[in-house]
Amino acid sequence: MHMLRMVSKLLAFSLLALVNTAQAITIFTCEPEWAALSMELAPGAKVFSATHVYQDPHYIEARPSLISKIAKADLVICSGAGLESGWLPALQKRAANRKVVNGADGMLYLSQFIKTIEKHKTKFFSTEHVHPAGNPHFHLDPDRVSKLAPVISQRLQIIDSGSRLIYQQALAKWQKNWQQSLQQWQQQAAQLKGQPVVVQHTSFSYLINWIGMDAIADLEPEPGVPPTMAHAQSLIADARQEQPVAILTNWYQNDRAARWMSDKTGVKHLNLPATVDLKGDINNLQRLFDHLLAQLQEAQ
Ligand SMILES: [Zn+2]
Structure with a gap:
């Protein structure tokens, strides 16, 4: 050169x-x-x-x-x-x-x-x-x-x-x-609207509200206070009666109470990521909403 x-x-x-x-x-x-x-x-x-x-x-x-x-x-x-x-x-x-x-x-x-x-x-x-x-x-x-x-x-x-x-x-x-993804999520949300769900901590409250689902019970007696057996026990009757779509926990939580409740009521336990997994497949917010909505739909 x-x-x-x-x-x-x-x-x-x-x-x-x-x-x-x-x-x-x-x-x-x-x-x-x-x-x-x-x-x-x-x-x-x-x-x-x-x-x-x-x-x-x-x-x-x-x-x-x-x-x-x-x-x-x-x-x-x-x-x-x-x-x-x-x-x-x-x-x-x-x-x-x-x-x-x-x-x-x-x-x-x-x-x-x-x-x-x-x-x-x-x-x-x-x-x-x-x-x-x-x-x-x-x-x-x-x-x-x-x-x-x-x-x-x-x-x-x-x-x-x-x-x-x-x-x-x-x-x-x-x-x-x-905007494109929003249209798809809105269609999925329409099918889940009005359905009951049980939560553990209010991690998913915004999504539940956005979809229009109904959080009928929280395994945490108060935000940040871990589930107790007595509290979980007190929710069983409601869960049996209302048959929620799922009991939601997230990846960082201890899900013992949720699994126990699932056994007692036959309601499906869903363990979902509460945020993106930067080192995994669900590494941005779009993929996170895709995943969460698909999982909730499947649980129906
Ligand atoms: Zn919190």
Whole structure:
């Protein structure tokens, strides 16, 4: 190859590398659903989730590895509404990253942009209650997710204005796909509407509400309080009488009470992921809703 051509090629290559490096922002999310959404809305970003689908996001340890991750973050995205109040403040404090302190552009609590449900369930004096500001598991409502994608995109455009166009294009593409999926989910939901279901914790409340199903019983006496035998026993009569579609648990829970109830009543026990599995097949929110609706339909 001609020397000059080679030099100019090398130069072009290193310039490209420089541009790419400048674009790669680092995003830390508290829950895997926001990591999955961020990967779609910020192509090229380095994305890390503090928790995974087999972990209870209400309770994790503020490990040193998480502190070093949040120390390097340009943007932190969390559900908020008190979900992470047991561990995120410790991470923020010890990481001492000014970009992601509360109130900074780099700290995004999504609960501030939507309304939470089940606020009335908060008992004033309960210390064990894990939903102080309403139910924080709102990623399981396709309509709320539709509202939150532009919120994330706008924040990306603020903290990384040089790549604004990339974020706008990514959002448009995501919205188009989401609208198509929504039509399919609405058809599936129509067939499940009005059907009773038993839950354990309010992990799936937003989805149940969106579909229009009826959660007739919760194996947890109160959000965050594990099922007791006495409480499960008290729900048996209702479950036998109403014959719900299924008893729902999620992947991080102990499902002993649900299996016991299933044995006693003949109602199917369904163990479903409460969020995306970044290392598995159900690795984005679209696939998660596809999976959840298909499983509920099958249980009917
Ligand atoms: Zn919860």
